[in-house]
Amino acid sequence: MLSIIICSVLPERLRKISQNIDETIGVEYEIVTIDNREKCWSIARAYNEGARQAKYPNLFFVHEDVMFHSRNWGVIIENKLREPDCGVIGFAGSKVKLKCYSGWFHNNEWECTFLYQKKGNKTKLEACNVFLECPFEEVVTLDGLGLFVRKEVWNLYPFDEKLLIGFHCYDLDFSLQIAASKQYKNYVCCSHEVLVEHFSTGTYDQNWYRDTIRLHNLKWNKILPMKVHGLNLSKKKEKKNEEKYLNIFLRCLLDTNYPEKRTVLKEFLFYPFSWKHLGHCISNLYKYIK
Template identity: 40%
Template sequence: MISIIVCSRKNQIDPKFEDNIRNTIGSDFELVIIDNSNNRYSIFEAYNAGIQKSKGDILCFIHDDILFHTENWGMILESEFNENTDYALIGIAGSRVKTQFPTGWWDCEDQYKAINIIQHEKGNVRRECFGFENENITEAVVIDGVFMALKKDLNIVFDTRLEGFHCYDLNLSCAVIEKNKKVGVTKKILIEHFSIGQLNKNWLLSAIVFHKKYRQQLKRNNSNSEQEIFAGKKYIEYCLQFLGKKKSLIYLFTILQFSSSIKTIFTLEKYFFNKFFNK
């Protein structure tokens, strides 16, 4: 059975959302709704509460603003796990790269991403499907939190030392890899997502906290210098955008915490001052 766990921002979910799940899943399931309309829980606490209430052998964490387009997607998901026993976490978007720098999973070159989604953003709707060759599932090191299917028998829970509503997907991906299991992205399941996450100061500060706590795990991803520099530049841009120039000077020195490469540090410090002085 599949336990579908939702952290709901409302005290009642949209009936159309539930009907869509019921009409498309094609396998036994239960819907575990954690009412977080009063912001009682962090996302980490809410999902852990959902895990405690769940009865299924597959835990499926999803956003409440999606629509499934794939018929019998539950049967497909079960088949993916049965046919790929080394995989324990499957999503519909993710990356084969994640550096130690405080950035999103998407902050890498497109060649490292795998995505299959219909995404709404600022009035535009686009279908994205790339990053797959002949396979239906491709290995990643981190997936997006809009849809995350986890094998329950790993006994993984979310890290409640982390707060707020960001980086839970990074947390879960790292936890699975620590168990020596694979993380993957499938192109067999298509969903439509009606919103996009908001990047702001709170997101950036949460990302910094997460990456400090998990830098040893992230270091094992063995990112190369080009990947680090790409992500490091994104981190610098986020600092300047969300913290302003004055506070960004303080965060310049955090670059030293997220890389041990002299080449990377030198390149990023040069990039920072060029951006800082608008060169």
């Protein structure tokens, strides 16, 4: 039994996903719609309100621009959620979250993804680190296009609507909270019996950078890095990747209209990089600081 929670702003998209779910889910369900056209709530608040209204023990927070291509997928998900240590299940995630600013993703080595992604006029099957023998792969972080979780777990770790007042980072924070508890494991669903298509990609504008920086500085910097159990990550490799991805984050941020570029750039220059890496970074960033 699944309570499906949708924060909706486009009635036609809501109609389509509702019909698609009805035709494919294969288990008892309800749809809890938060009409956000007038409320203009943050997605964290909308999802928490939807969860409070839900009558079933399993929750599914999902974007309205999603479509399932397989039938009876609800059976597969419900079976996994019955495992006592199952946390959140999604369709894209990472086995590592470093301390540096980032979303759920760092690189292909740690990424685990299994979904159809619409790109322009074509749809690409994105399958990264997926194995036939493993219908579910453990991860730390998850992308928010679709998140399954038991209501009892959400009750312990609801979306942080006090800190996250916009439409970004709710997925990163939610999955990190549950992974950090050490009670539950998060997973990417890699089963060929659960095929989902996502029609849009994320928006990495100045608001995303603002919320990402706030989330790291106010909540997660003292706890990260985090990785799945059994993954070998040496301190040398960890530091090297921290340097690399913080550099990438900053370069992308400086190409936006983010209003506090100088503050972030100053923080970057005082980061404890190796001298060789710092010199490389400064040469790459010269156009921004000259």
